[in-house]
Amino acid sequence: MAPKRRAARQSADASTLVIVESPAKARTIKRFLGDGYTVASSIGHIRDLPASAAEVPKNLKGKDWATLAVNVDEGFRPVYIIPTDKKRVVTELRTELKGADQLLLATDEDREGEAIAWHLVEVLKPKTPVRRLVFHEITRSAITKALSQTREIDQRLVHAQESRRVLDRLIGYLVSPVLWKKVGSGLSAGRVQTPALWLIVQRERERMAFVSADYCIPIATLAPAEDSETAFEARLISLDDRDLATAADFNPDTGMLRAGSRARLLPEADAQSVIQALADATFQVTDVAKRPRTRRPQPPFITSTLQRAASTRLRLSPRQTMRVAQQLYENGYITYMRTDSPALSAQATSAARTAVRAEVPQERERDYLPERPRAYRARSARAQEAHEAIRPAGRRFRHPDDLGPDVDADGRRLYRLIWQRTLASQMSDAQFEQTRVQIAAEAGDHGKAVFQSNGQVVVFDGFLRIYAGERSGERMLPDVSPGDRLQVRGIDLGARETRPPDRWTEASLIRELESLGIGRPSTYATILETVQGKYVERKEGALVPGWHAFAVIQLLEAHFPELVDSQFTARMEDGLDRVAEGSLNPLPWLSAFYFGGDIESENDGAGMLRDGLRQRIEASQDAIDARAVCTIPLPGSNGSPIAVRIGRYGPYLEAVENGARTQAPDDVAPDQLTAEVAADLLAKAASGDEPLGTDPASGLSVFLKSGRRGHYLQLGESRGAGRRRPKTASVWPMYSPESLSLNDALDMLAYPRTLGTHPESGTRVTVQDGPYGPYVKCGKESRSLPGDGDERYAKLASIELPEALEILSAPRQPRRRRAQPAALADLGAHPASGANITVRDGRYGPYVTDGELNASLPKGRDPASVTLDDAVALLTARAERVAAQGGRRRRTGTRRRRR
DNA sequence: CAGTGAGCGAGCTTCCGCTTGACTT
Numbered sequence: 039m040a041p042k043r044r045a046a047r048q049s050a051d052a053s054t055l056v057i058v059e060s061p062a063k064a065r066t067i068k069r070f071l072g073d074g075y076t077v078a079s080s081i082g083h084i085r086d087l088p089a090s091a092a093e094v095p096k097n098l099k100g101k102d103w104a105t106l107a108v109n110v111d112e113g114f115r116p117v118y119i120i121p122t123d124k125k126r127v128v129t130e131l132r133t134e135l136k137g138a139d140q141l142l143l144a145t146d147e148d149r150e151g152e153a154i155a156w157h158l159v160e161v162l163k164p165k166t167p168v169r170r171l172v173f174h175e176i177t178r179s180a181i182t183k184a185l186s187q188t189r190e191i192d193q194r195l196v197h198a199q200e201s202r203r204v205l206d207r208l209i210g211y212l213v214s215p216v217l218w219k220k221v222g223s224g225l226s227a228g229r230v231q232t233p234a235l236w237l238i239v240q241r242e243r244e245r246m247a248f249v250s251a252d253y254c255i256p257i258a259t260l261a262p263a264e265d266s267e268t269a270f271e272a273r274l275i276s277l278d279d280r281d282l283a284t285a286a287d288f289n290p291d292t293g294m295l296r297a298g299s300r301a302r303l304l305p306e307a308d309a310q311s312v313i314q315a316l317a318d319a320t321f322q323v324t325d326v327a328k329r330p331r332t333r334r335p336q337p338p339f340i341t342s343t344l345q346r347a348a349s350t351r352l353r354l355s356p357r358q359t360m361r362v363a364q365q366l367y368e369n370g371y372i373t374y375m376r377t378d379s380p381a382l383s384a385q386a387t388s389a390a391r392t393a394v395r396a397e398v399p400q401e402r403e404r405d406y407l408p409e410r411p412r413a414y415r416a417r418s419a420r421a422q423e424a425h426e427a428i429r430p431a432g433r434r435f436r437h438p439d440d441l442g443p444d445v446d447a448d449g450r451r452l453y454r455l456i457w458q459r460t461l462a463s464q465m466s467d468a469q470f471e472q473t474r475v476q477i478a479a480e481a482g483d484h485g486k487a488v489f490q491s492n493g494q495v496v497v498f499d500g501f502l503r504i505y506a507g508e509r510s511g512e513r514m515l516p517d518v519s520p521g522d523r524l525q526v527r528g529i530d531l532g533a534r535e536t537r538p539p540d541r542w543t544e545a546s547l548i549r550e551l552e553s554l555g556i557g558r559p560s561t562y563a564t565i566l567e568t569v570q571g572k573y574v575e576r577k578e579g580a581l582v583p584g585w586h587a588f589a590v591i592q593l594l595e596a597h598f599p600e601l602v603d604s605q606f607t608a609r610m611e612d613g614l615d616r617v618a619e620g621s622l623n624p625l626p627w628l629s630a631f632y633f634g635g636d637i638e639s640e641n642d643g644a645g646m647l648r649d650g651l652r653q654r655i656e657a658s659q660d661a662i663d664a665r666a667v668c669t670i671p672l673p674g675s676n677g678s679p680i681a682v683r684i685g686r687y688g689p690y691l692e693a694v695e696n697g698a699r700t701q702a703p704d705d706v707a708p709d710q711l712t713a714e715v716a717a718d719l720l721a722k723a724a725s726g727d728e729p730l731g732t733d734p735a736s737g738l739s740v741f742l743k744s745g746r747r748g749h750y751l752q753l754g755e756s757r758g759a760g761r762r763r764p765k766t767a768s769v770w771p772m773y774s775p776e777s778l779s780l781n782d783a784l785d786m787l788a789y790p791r792t793l794g795t796h797p798e799s800g801t802r803v804t805v806q807d808g809p810y811g812p813y814v815k816c817g818k819e820s821r822s823l824p825g826d827g828d829e830r831y832a833k834l835a836s837i838e839l840p841e842a843l844e845i846l847s848a849p850r851q852p853r854r855r856r857a858q859p860a861a862l863a864d865l866g867a868h869p870a871s872g873a874n875i876t877v878r879d880g881r882y883g884p885y886v887t888d889g890e891l892n893a894s895l896p897k898g899r900d901p902a903s904v905t906l907d908d909a910v911a912l913l914t915a916r917a918e919r920v921a922a923q924g925g926r927r928r929r930t931g932t933r934r935r936r937r
Numbered sequence: 938c939a940g941t942g943a944g945c946g947a948g949c950t951t952c953c954g955c956t957t958g959a960c961t962t
Contacts, residue, residue: 059956082956091949105951123957150955203953210952218952224950231952364957376955560954568952687938699938743939750939766939809941820942850943878946884943885946916946 045925055138056171057131057158059145062368063176067144070178078134080145081127085118085157087207093119108204108213110652114628116204120161127156139166141437142188147172148422149618153199154192175383175426178256182879198618201628205229205610208632212655213598220664221589221684224572226669231568232594233604238542239583241430245709246673248538249293253283254309255534258489259527260321260477261516268516269527270475270491277302277312278485288536306533308484311498313529315482321489321524325476331494332467335501337380337414338427338460342552343763344375349545352451356544356563362448363428369444372456373431376559378552380414382463385433386426387411390464393435397461397504406466406500411767414463419556420611429460445531469498477524491515532682537708541580555611582707584681585670585689593667597658602648672713680716684709684755691716698724724755733778733787738764740783743777751783768807770831790815794839796846803842805834814842819847865906868913875909877901 056077058064064077071077088094089106098104098117107117117152120128135141143155152170159168169188173180184581210228218224274282283301288294295303304312339347341360348359359489363375373386382390391407398406416423430436430453438454445453473493481487493515497500518524542550550564551650557565570576594602616622629635634650647654666841668684679694682702689702700723706715730751738754754764767786769775790806793814801817812823823830823837823845861876861882868875873888877895884901885894887908893909893916895901 061957080956081958083954086954087952090951123959125955146955154955193953199954206953208952212951214951226951228952230954513954558954664946685938701938710941752939763940768939806942807940809939810943815941815942818942822943828953887946894946894948 054140054142055134056142056144059151059153059154059186059761060374063374066176066370067181070181072174076134076904077140078131079122080131080154081159081367082160083150083154084124084128084131084161085120087116087203088119088120093121095119107230108207110208113625114204114632116200116207118157118160131158131162135162135164135166140166142171142175142185143168143191144171146424146429147174147197148424149199149202149614152192152195153203153426156193156196159191163817174424174846175385177383188301194620196617197624198614201617201624202610202614204628205631208651212651213594213601214792216597216655216658216662217590217593219659220662220667224696225590226568227585227590227598228573229601229607230551230561230565232601233554233556233606234547234551234565235569235573235583235587236591236594236602237604237933238569238581239587241539241541242583242588242708244290245538245541248290250295250538251288251537252306253288253534253535254304254306255282255284255532256313256473257530257532258316258321258477258523259530259750260489261527262492262518262522263523264525264782266516266525270493270515272475272489272491273532274304274487275306275314275479275490276486276488281606285534285536289538290538293536302667306531309531309533310907312481312484312487313531315484316479316487316526316529317488319479319480319481319526321477321526322486323475323518323520323522323524325474325520326476326518327474329472329532330497331470331472333470333500333502333507334467335412335462335465335505336459338378338429338463339381339406340377340427340457341375342378342548342562343380344428344456345562346549347455348452349543351455352448352454354448355564358448359452360438362446362452366445366449366453367431367457369442370431371436371441371445371449371453373427373429374425375428377423377425377428378418378421378559378716379416380427380463381416381423382414382429383426386429386460387413387464389433389435390460393457393460394465394504396437405498406503406697407464408466412464412557415769418552418555420608427460428456430457431555435460445490458505462501464502465501466498468496468500471495473496474513475518492627533824543581544576547581554607556604556607577707581633582703585702585708588670588682589668589684589710592670595663596667597662598647600653651709672711672716674713678717679721680713682711684718691720692718693717700724702718730778730783733784740780740787742769742778742783744775751787753787770807772828772831789834791918793837793842796843803846805837805842806835807831814845816842816846819846821850862901865904865909868910869906870910875906875913877904877909891916 052270054075056067056071056075058067058077058079059082061079061081064079068075068077091105094104094107095117098107103110106747108936109115109117141162143158145151146157155170168191168447171183171184171188171192182332197752202494206229210226214225215228217227256274256840258272258274259269260272280300280302280475283295283299283303287299287301287303289296295301336343344363345356345359348354349356354357354362360375366372367375388411390409394407395403414427433710435457438450438457441450441453471494473495475491475493477491479487479489495512495514518630544566547566551557551562551565562882568932570581573584573590575582575584591602600606613622613627617624617627628634631647632651634648634653670682671681672682680693681694682689683692688704690699691702692699698720700720703719731739731740732738733740733753738751741752743750743752747770751767751769752764753766755793767789769778772787773782773786786807790804793805795932796802796803796816799817803814803816805812805814810822812830813820814823814837825833861878863877864877865877865886867873868888871888873890875886876887877884879901884927885892886904893912895904895912
């Protein structure tokens with residue numbers, strides 16, 4: 039050991055700066071490096087494409103690709119910025135670099151890690167020699183060895199990463215706006231989230247289309263002898279040599295047996311008849327089969343399997359799991375928690391075996407530990423394997439009972455799980471003996487009835503001793519032999535119902551995405567949050583899509599089917615793999631993807647979007663029928679179809695037949711919103727709630743309803759087939775809706791009230807209530823009634839013609855005065871223009887204004903805290919934005935430039 | 938999507954993947 043350390047120090051003479059991604063990793067490797075090394079961390083990527091218009095560099099404004107920040111016309115060159123939260127990191131790294139005479143970039147050896155290294159060089163522009171340092175195991179020997187094998191940055195890997203980034207940006211930032219336009223603002227699509235959402239929607243569709251079936255599987259309770267305590271259950275598997283239908287025999291779309299199925303469907307009546315026929319029958323064992331079975335331990339944890347196990351065993355969400363794991367990692371208890379490799383280092387394998395020895399009786403060590411250590415490799419071909427499996431850290435595993443006080447309860451539970459799984463992965467198989475007993479009895483006209491029972495006994499627990507499986511329960515069967523007669527203790531009907539496929543859970547979806555190669559260990563938890571933020575609710579752990587999800591998926595299936603396809607990522611990765619190995623030039627590849635290209639050529643953009651994304655986006659404007667994609671037909675609405683439609687105010691139900699509408703309930707899952715339920719809701723909405731009473735004049739019912747802007751009254755039924763729009767009236771502010779009388783209601787519904795005619799024009803003068811409160815109207819002229827709140831309504835009731843004419847004859851309030859809200863604060867004169875600057879509260883929230891130009895305050899900013907300097911800065915920024923817009927307008931034909 | 942007589946600051950939303958705190962609840 040000592041000579042190696044000396045060698046390392048010699049190679050790095052004075053001072054070498056080593057940069058890794060994470061501070062925790064930096065602390066660890068610092069221990070293995072000598073005095074001549076400084077270790078710093080980049081905290082992940084230090085540069086990225088700008089996320090929003092506000093981050094786009096000024097010199098790009100006005101270019102049509104500015105918000106993409108990818109110059110699609112010139113080699114798909116990305117424009118990188120240093121995000122605000124990384125500026126400090128970069129400053130620190132620059133400082134560190136000043137004192138160094140060599141720079142070693144020790145980021146992960148995968149696509150992203152290589153790119154981080156390259157960005158570091160681009161940003162830091164080191165004058166010193168730069169080398170790439172890679173190691174896959176944080177041990178002294180691995181690092182020492184790596185120090186002697188440094189290399190250059192691999193540009194091919196960097197190109198692959200950049201292509202991945204550009205592709206994701208093009209998809210996300212070009213397709214999402216199509217959704218804003220056609221479905222709803224703020225929605226999103228992406229290479230990863232879209233197939234994830236599709237899986238969730240598709241599963242719900244299966245549940246909506248599902249037709250359940252009822253069937254019976256009678257279960258007999260049997261025992262070898264009258265006094266035996268070893269009674270066991272056996273289920274009927276065949277009648278008259280025909281197998282009974284089980285769940286798998288039914289077609290989920292019809293609830294009938296699958297076409298071609300020979301299975302015998304046993305309805306309840308028949309089952310009862312069979313049970314009666316068996317009342318006096320003799321039950322005799324016909325066959326006893328025993329066979330050994332073994333079960334192998336599962337591989338050590340990777341991110342996806344850890345999240346899954348923590349979800350099912352510890353009830354932790356993927357996000358919680360990652361947070362707890364991060365703490366364990368930072369405190370040195372486990373290895374890195376974002377990994378796709380189940381491989382254990384030699385050190386870990388040996389530590390696991392040592393730990394197992396401590397857990398089993400000494401004389402049985404050989405039984406519990408295989409002779410050779412078990413080795414694991416990633417199942418997915420897409421795995422990048424930059425780290426080893428998630429396992430207890432170090433060369434000696436700390437026992438779960440010996441954790442320090444710095445670990446909280448969840449930390450202890452998670453550590454124990456990781457410890458158990460790691461040890462188990464090195465242990466022997468578990469061995470079982472499976473027993474199958476068949477019993478026959480004559481069921482009269484029904485023919486021979488065959489019952490079967492399965493038992494399982496653990497012969498040797500092996501790895502289960504440490505890490506018990508979820509389904510490792512034993513079922514003992516008594517020792518019986520062919521020919522034995524059994525006592526019947528009873529026969530149960532065994533009524534069953536087929537069930538629709540389960541919804542995805544966070545854990546099962548992550549597993550599915552991982553097996554499809556979609557997403558990365560660092561993003562699984564985020565993917566679920568993205569999807570749940572916009573499209574999906576979690577109910578009792580299950581992922582339930584909302585109606586917007588259906589609309590978005592319908593649009594994408596019809597117009598961007600490639601994005602919905604779970605193979606999309608796989609094809610992209612094939613291309614990127616070729617870029618990484620240098621056999622594919624990424625530019626033609628990206629170009630084909632964006633501009634379209636020859637699909638026969640090797641640069642076909644992986645055949646992902648044959649016409650090219652750009653053309654497809656342009657065509658989508660006209661090609662996509664927003665009404666159609668926002669209409670989701672409900673299944674089973676025979677004759678009078680009902681659809682859920684996405685409107686400006688959210689999803690609503692609409693009967694195609696008569697146009698009747700009502701808001702879609704947000705507490706009813708799509709698979710529960712059957713046509714019958716929807717029809718009920720529409721009927722209820724049409725009738726309204728209980729009427730207050732009947733209007734004697736018209737004979738129509740008076741309803742009290744609640745709308746977006748408060749309570750209102752309605753005379754007659756809601757709009758439906760052939761009905762005219764009913765008359766409505768706001769409930770005046772001085773009335774409380776709870777104690778409203780019919781007479782009060784009729785009073786309010788009596789408006790507009792005619793006061794007389796205008797003496798000059800002869801036009802009728804009326805007063806009424808409107809969306810902006812009470813007003814007086816004469817032909818095209820109108821004026822609000824004066825006063826505040828209740829006063830205006832009192833005036834509405836009392837006003838007569840002369841006063842109304844007076845109000846009408848007065849000029850309208852001058853625009854600006856009335857329009858501009860009162861100032862919240864007066865900040866004084868603008869230092870340059872001298873204009874008075876104020877803070878005001880408007881429709882869109884607080885803003886500052888100099889009288890000419892307005893600028894909104896940033897979200898969450900307290901209007902009281904704005905200083906003159908802040909206001910000037912906001913106004914200046916706003917002026918620049920306006921100027922930039924002027925530039926864009928010019929391009930589209932308007933010459934006017936605002937300044 | 939209550940009806941509907943005015944007039945008022947628009948500008949932004951969005952992707953995926955790598956990492957931690959700094960925030961708030």
